[in-house]
Amino acid sequence: MSTLESNIHRVFDSLLPKIIARRQKSHQPVILGITGLQGSGKSTWAAKIVQLLQSSHLNTVTISLDDLYKTHDGLVAQRNQHPGNALYRTRGQPGTHDEQLATQFFEHIRANELPVAIPTFDKSKFHGEGDRAPESEWPVITTKPDVLVFEGWCVGFQPLATGEVTQRHAQAQEEPGSTLPRHRLEQLLQVNDCLGKYCAAFMGPEHFDFLIHIDTHDLQNVYTWRLEQEHKLLASRGVGMSDKEVAAFIDGYMPGYELYLGKLRQGFFNEGGKQMRVLLDKERRVESVKVI
């Protein structure tokens, strides 16, 4: 077993009894969130955790926040409505997902209203801009899930009060390296407002039972990981972003990290014991795991 696998096992082993206990208390599926920085391994962790849950005889389904994007038309409309907002130039930020689709999906899952189709987004459409896959291609859940694993880069983020965003934006003008000054305050507030709507509808602490947060001490590591990933892609497939494109891509996520990671690190839930903070070092080795 690789080191990564054994680390995932370690986290899983401590979470499993809690998941089973929660499952026995309610008919609703257990909702486990997995969140983490770009390239930190969210999808890898999610896939392995799903596999381990299945082998523990827990019927498990999974969805990524990436599958809940607006249609291509919706993404274009969002971009056109906010022409000056660089954060809406591509998909990714709160505001680029279909809140109604997400809300309905989670409501059906929670109410065990089957069958439920899992929304699917095809990133290859429109030269990589992506579009929702036709509904006929969505996988369908026909048996009651015990666990739903919901993975996404901004899962666990919670909106800040307007005054707090204003203050952080003002302070950041003096902070070398901060990406916040690259955006106007109202642009950050637009995203913050959408995040608030997501949390009220389907992504707030009350919508999850447990959360795994994959984090690191130094956000610069995110650039290193993504560069490595793209270099591997270039070597194996001959396609991939240039180093400059990678940096610009990651830059788009930094304002979110700068604004929302503080609260997530302190704790997503009001009560303790439900969040696991996995801290990775520069080589993506697990440095520590803390239950919050």
Ligand SMILES: Nc1ncnc2c1ncn2[C@@H]1O[C@H](COP(=O)(O)OP(=O)(O)OP(=O)(O)O)[C@@H](O)[C@H]1O
């Ligand atoms: N701990 C690790 N050590 C080395 N490589 C890793 C580790 N975790 C993941 N990887 C590799 O890094 C790449 C990105 O992993 P993965 O897609 O799981 O990350 P992600 O956080 O979901 O990324 P993204 O945010 O880009 O969707 C994959 O090629 C994966 O095999």
